[in-house]
Structure formats: structure tokens, C-alpha cells
Amino acid sequence: MDPALVLDRVSKPVTEFLNGPLGLLIDGEWSNAQSGKTFDVFDPATGQVIAKVAEGAAADVDRAAVAARRAFESGPWAKMKPADRTQLLLKLADLMEQHADELSEIESLDNGKPVSVASVADIPGSIAMFRYMAGWATKLNGTHINLSAPGDYHSYTTREPVGVVGQIIPWNFPLLMAAWKLAPALTAGCTIILKTAEQTPLSAIRLGQLIQEAGFPKGVVNIISGFGETAGAALAAHPDVDKIAFTGSTEVGRLIVKAATGNLKKVTLELGGKSxxxxxxxxxxxxxxxxxxxxxxxxxxxxxxxxxxxxxxxxxxxxxxxxxxxxxxxxxxxxxxxxxxxxxxxxxxxxxxxxxxxxxxxxxxxxxxxxxxxxxxxxxxxxxxxxxxxxxxxxxxxxxxxxxxxxxxxxxxxxxxxxxxxxxxxxxxxxxxxxxxxxxxxxxxxxxxxxxxxxxxxxxxxxxxALPFGGYKQSGWGREMGEFVFQSYLETKAVTIKL
Missing domain, CATH: 3.40.309.10 (Aldehyde Dehydrogenase; Chain A, domain 2)
Structure with a gap:
């Protein structure tokens, strides 16, 4: 089938999405980049421009970091019970399921992959990730510890969200990688600045719209479309970001590690392979x-x-x-x-x-x-x-x-x-x-x-x-998915009380 003819068959909802304003999600609002710049998104099957999106940069990362910090420290998200986070995540998954055909179409246009693949792999996998992680929100508990030291003490641990998380996702699975990153961080109670791949920003932007519709408080999820050398670098180095989660090449992973040393933020990396x-x-x-x-x-x-x-x-x-x-x-x-x-x-x-x-x-x-x-x-x-x-x-x-x-x-x-x-x-x-x-x-x-x-x-x-995924050697640090993923999104606090 002629690729040009296929583009004529884009559904009305997706056409309206592509033609609509595609900005940055910061503090619960969609806005232009502070610079006013945009960049083109191409259909890789034809090389044609299919959308223009806001080009976020360092100033926009600063705005997002302020919003994410405020949401983490003092907004309704900070006081929300784990069971209520579960309900929000499940609502988001339900909305994604309702819009599954639309998401499959956007994923195909964004990345080039067959819609027949996106509809049976990427979209169901993304929905399943949010539902699976939602179940963990009420189970991320501490433990009681018996001490061997002399005296009477009551000691226990708590597990607390690490804070503001910067997440940088690749272009090969735009929606699925967003789900892999967002779902566990939200389950743990973190707030997020998600930087999309410049080649494939569309799926994450549509997901951001569904996140708003699901009712997540403002500032909890912020989405920046932009380039790695500007927005990505600013996010990795930002002093008010507590953790960076990156998926991409080993070469860029090394740059992320160097940038993150300024405030010794936690870093997890899912990098290259030659399996x-x-x-x-x-x-x-x-x-x-x-x-x-x-x-x-x-x-x-x-x-x-x-x-x-x-x-x-x-x-x-x-x-x-x-x-x-x-x-x-x-x-x-x-x-x-x-x-x-x-x-x-x-x-x-x-x-x-x-x-x-x-x-x-x-x-x-x-x-x-x-x-x-x-x-x-x-x-x-x-x-x-x-x-x-x-x-x-x-x-x-x-x-x-x-x-x-x-x-x-x-x-x-x-x-x-x-x-x-x-x-x-x-x-x-x-x-x-x-x-x-x-x-x-x-x-x-x-x-x-x-x-x-x-x-x-x-x-x-x-x-x-439920299966952990990550690499040895230069394929990365840490694990995605399963209960193992929470090791990087939670801090462990030990509390000891003299009786």
C-alpha cells in the first residue's frame, strides 16, 4: 500500500490530536516552551512532517522541577494514601484501554512500527504495567527488626519515595517505555519530569492528556519534549532532581552519569545490548x-x-x-x-x-x-x-x-x-x-x-x-519492572525508640 494513501486514512481523533497544540505538560497545564520554539515530528515511512511540538529546554526543566518539588512536598499527592494512588493508576489504565486503537495509531505514526504490533504488544503491555504496579502501592511496607544490642528498643523501617525523579525515555518503544518508567515511580509516591525522545514525542504527549483526565494532581507528572543535549542534559544535571532513570545507548548513559554527579543523585540505566x-x-x-x-x-x-x-x-x-x-x-x-x-x-x-x-x-x-x-x-x-x-x-x-x-x-x-x-x-x-x-x-x-x-x-x-529486566556490564545499572524496580524509587529509613 502506498504510504501516502495510508496517511489519508488516519482516524479523526488522531488527526485532531496531530493538528492540535502539542506543548509541554508542566504543573498541570499545557504550555509552549519558554523560548517559543517548536520542532517537527516526521512519519518515518514517508519522511513527511506530521506534527509540530514544543521544544523544551533548560528553562522549561527548571519550571517542571519547581512544580514537581511542590507537588512532592506539599500538594495533595504528598498526603495521598497508597490505596488512592492505586485507584488513580487503575483509572489511567482504564482510560488507556478505552483509547487503545488511538494510542496504537499514534505509536505507529510516531515510531513507524506496524499498528498490528503496537495493538498487541506496546499498548497492552503499557496498560498491564500500570495495573500491575498499582497493586504494589499498598504493599511497599517496612519491617520490624529485633536488635541484639543490650537494652529495650523498638526498631522498624519505613520505605519512602525518593522524591523528584527525572526520566528520559528512548524512541524504540515510546509509550511502553513511558509506562515502564512512570508506573513504578507513581506507585512509590514520587513526582516526575519525563523527557521524551525527540524523534517520538507524540505517544507520551497523548498519555499526558490521559493522565490529566484520570485526575492526577498538578505537578505530579510533567512532560518535556525536547532534545537530549538541551532538555535531557539539564534534567540529568538539575540540582533539585533526586533520581534519574534513563533508557538509551551506553554512550549517552555515560554522559548521564557524569551530569548526575553534581548532587550525587541516584541513577538507574537500561542501556545497550548485543544479545x-x-x-x-x-x-x-x-x-x-x-x-x-x-x-x-x-x-x-x-x-x-x-x-x-x-x-x-x-x-x-x-x-x-x-x-x-x-x-x-x-x-x-x-x-x-x-x-x-x-x-x-x-x-x-x-x-x-x-x-x-x-x-x-x-x-x-x-x-x-x-x-x-x-x-x-x-x-x-x-x-x-x-x-x-x-x-x-x-x-x-x-x-x-x-x-x-x-x-x-x-x-x-x-x-x-x-x-x-x-x-x-x-x-x-x-x-x-x-x-x-x-x-x-x-x-x-x-x-x-x-x-x-x-x-x-x-x-x-x-x-x-512481574519480571525484572536490566543488564550486566555496560548494559546498565538497576532493574526495570517487578518488585525489584522499587529499590531505586524508595529510600529506607530505620527508626529506633528506647522503651
Whole structure:
């Protein structure tokens, strides 16, 4: 379907949203940036401008920090019971569900991903996150502690919100990443300044409108659209922000850490990955081949935990690579709003050149292109799903995160699990991995040897609000989701009373 024709089919509510004022949410009000500047948002399938949004900067972060601090210290949010926070979060989730089709459409236009994917993954996952976290609000309790010191004392702990939180989200899952960040922070009782990715601000802005409709007090959630070097840098360095939560590249994560040292604010980071996929010679190929293909090509490969390094036992190598190439060639590429589309464009022109540059580098280094390797079509930022075979650890495409639909495949002929794990672990990243085998004992042994925060067995990219997610090594600090996420949004206070 012609991308231009698809844009003619944008629903009336989304058209009105795109044409409406798209400002900054600060202290419960939508406003222009203090500078008056705006920037363009592009449909990555066509390169056309689809909206203009306010360009927040340091002055706007200052305004948001004042609002968030006031809401945390003295507003109704500060006095609200945990059970009432639960009800607000559940109301927001209900509103999101009521507007699910609209949110899916905005997510597709914002990021380029197929609306068919957003409607079954991104939107339901975001709603589930708010509902799951809502249940924790009344359960974040302290404990009584018996002391061994002489004398009579009553000692206990309380868990208190860390304060004003700055959250910086990426462009690959705009709504879902906003939910991953907002839901636990709100559950804990924090107030928030959320900085959207400059490529994809629309989903978070629409979420902000629903947050207002749900009845959250003013200043509790503030949303700044803007650029990393201005708004993001100001947020990371701000002296009145108590914690920064960042999802993005490892390179930018290092800059966040440096900026946060001014007031030694808490920092959590969910960063890059180069996830190994290990296929043993007993793997069920009917499960493995489509599973590995999905693990790398899902979301156009723009996933931090994409299974981008494939290691296959030499007995199975040709069959696995040919099978994955066949799966790639069956993928329907097109505009995200076309219901038949299975893979959309990359998010931006910059990302398009990054990915095609890596494919060219792989060729130059001697990789064999088993399928793909080219631009798709003559407009938009589409790249064919690509399999580079016979790669090795010295190649740039194997060591560096590509963040696109590019799989690097190589073989192994060893049955020594320690040596196989050493190959899988030869990366600065440690976010995720998957193991494909029918041998349960082997799966457990490999999972124990892999240095990554998540290991999947006979599956890839399986997430749940209750499961912690985060990385080892240079893939980050801390965990998202599950009860583990609250370790970074709560302070623990010890109280001792002499009896």
C-alpha cells in the first residue's frame, strides 16, 4: 500500500490530536516552551512532517522541577494514601484501554512500527504495567527488626519515595517505555519530569492528556519534549532532581552519569545490548528458526535485547541460517498503518544511515549476505531484514550494537559449555541472551554461565510486568519492572525508640 494513501486514512481523533497544540505538560497545564520554539515530528515511512511540538529546554526543566518539588512536598499527592494512588493508576489504565486503537495509531505514526504490533504488544503491555504496579502501592511496607544490642528498643523501617525523579525515555518503544518508567515511580509516591525522545514525542504527549483526565494532581507528572543535549542534559544535571532513570545507548548513559554527579543523585540505566543466541544441535528447528527470526526482526530490530549475535552448532548451521533467511524474506514490509504490514521503517534518517552503514561494513569485513542487505523501496527509512553469515568476533558488526534488523551468524563446533559461554560473553554488553535446546539440564547450565540480566530458553523477547529486566556490564545499572524496580524509587529509613 502506498504510504501516502495510508496517511489519508488516519482516524479523526488522531488527526485532531496531530493538528492540535502539542506543548509541554508542566504543573498541570499545557504550555509552549519558554523560548517559543517548536520542532517537527516526521512519519518515518514517508519522511513527511506530521506534527509540530514544543521544544523544551533548560528553562522549561527548571519550571517542571519547581512544580514537581511542590507537588512532592506539599500538594495533595504528598498526603495521598497508597490505596488512592492505586485507584488513580487503575483509572489511567482504564482510560488507556478505552483509547487503545488511538494510542496504537499514534505509536505507529510516531515510531513507524506496524499498528498490528503496537495493538498487541506496546499498548497492552503499557496498560498491564500500570495495573500491575498499582497493586504494589499498598504493599511497599517496612519491617520490624529485633536488635541484639543490650537494652529495650523498638526498631522498624519505613520505605519512602525518593522524591523528584527525572526520566528520559528512548524512541524504540515510546509509550511502553513511558509506562515502564512512570508506573513504578507513581506507585512509590514520587513526582516526575519525563523527557521524551525527540524523534517520538507524540505517544507520551497523548498519555499526558490521559493522565490529566484520570485526575492526577498538578505537578505530579510533567512532560518535556525536547532534545537530549538541551532538555535531557539539564534534567540529568538539575540540582533539585533526586533520581534519574534513563533508557538509551551506553554512550549517552555515560554522559548521564557524569551530569548526575553534581548532587550525587541516584541513577538507574537500561542501556545497550548485543544479545547472543545459542542454538545447540538438538534444537527443535520448527520452534527455533521462527523464534530466532522474531528475536532479531521484531520492532525492525530496534530493540536493546534483540538477538543479534547468532551462534549455531556446525551440524545445524546451514539449515538454521537458510531457515531464518527464508523467514526474513516472507516478512511484509510497509507503512505501519497498513494492517498487513509486519515490518515498518526505521525510526529516522539518521538511524537508516547507521544501519545501512553497518551492513556495508559487514560486507567489507567479509561477511556473507544470506538475505537482505539493501534499502527497501525508494522513500521512507526502510531496510530489508538482513542475515550476515560467517561473521567472527573481530568484526565491527559483531561487537557493536547496530539497532536494526541485522543478524550476525557464526558457527561453533564445541561441546564444552565453558568455551561456548566464553564466546557468548565476549561483549561489553550483558543485557539478554537466549538458548535453544531440548535438553533442560543443558539449558540450566548455559543460563548459569551467561553474563546477562535475562536469559530466555527456547524463546526470545518474552516480557512481563512481574519480571525484572536490566543488564550486566555496560548494559546498565538497576532493574526495570517487578518488585525489584522499587529499590531505586524508595529510600529506607530505620527508626529506633528506647522503651
Amino acid at each position: 547472543p543466541v545459542i542454538v545447540f544441535d538438538d534444537a527443535d528447528l520448527d520452534v527455533t528458526v521462527p523464534g530466532v527470526a522474531s528475536g532479531i526482526f521484531f520492532n525492525q530490530g530496534q530493540t536493546c535485547c534483540a538477538g543479534s549475535r547468532l551462534y549455531v552448532h556446525e551440524k545445524m548451521f546451514d539449515r538454521v541460517v537458510e531457515g531464518i533467511a527464508g523467514e526474513a524474506e516472507k516478512i511484509k514490509i510497509g507503512h505501519g498503518l497498513d494492517p498487513a504490514t509486519q515490518m515498518g521503517p526505521l525510526v529516522s534518517e539518521e538511524q537508516f544511515h547507521r544501519v545501512t552503514g553497518y551492513i556495508a561494513a559487514g560486507r567489507e569485513e567479509g561477511a556473507r549476505v544470506a538475505t537482505g542487505g539493501e534499502r527497501y523501496g525508494d522513500r521512507g527509512y526502510f531496510v530489508q531484514p538482513t542475515v550476515l553469515a560467517d561473521t567472527n568476533a573481530s568484526m565491527k558488526v559483531v561487537q557493536e550494537e547496530i539497532f536494526g534488523p541485522v543478524l550476525c551468524a557464526e558457527r561453533f563446533n564445541d561441546d564444552d559449555l565453558d568455551r561456548i559461554a566464553k564466546i557468548a560473553n565476549q561483549s561489553e554488553y550483558g543485557l539478554a541472551a537466549s538458548v535453544w535446546t531440548r535438553n533442560v539440564s543443558l539449558a540450566h547450565k548455559m543460563a548459569a554461565r551467561i553474563k546477562a540480566g535475562t536469559v530466555w530458553v527456547n524463546c526470545h523477547n518474552i516480557f512481563d510486568a
